[in-house]
Amino acid sequence: MTPDAAVWWIQIIFRCVWAFTIIAAAVGFGAAYGRHKHGLVAAIALGFVGLVAGTPFAWSPRAAIEALATMLIM
Numbered sequence: 001m002t003p004d005a006a007v008w009w010i011q012i013i014f015r016c017v018w019a020f021t022i023i024a025a026a027v028g029f030g031a032a033y034g035r036h037k038h039g040l041v042a043a044i045a046l047g048f049v050g051l052v053a054g055t056p057f058a059w060s061p062r063a064a065i066e067a068l069a070t071m072l073i074m
Contacts, residue, residue: 015061020058022054022058023058026057027050028050029050030043030047030048031043031044031050033046034046034047
């Protein structure tokens, strides 16, 4: 395996792990908040909202880190 191929595989693995982690966290936070405040139906609804809201951040790690840094600075 060439060094370029190794770097390519590492990037692919990192992006997959990043996407899974961000989407799972967004769905989990949405579902937990919905269940705590309003019950089962809200847990399902806010879990879906977390999925939709988390997908753009899963696409780009840089955008997620910049959004987090902006929120922390404010």
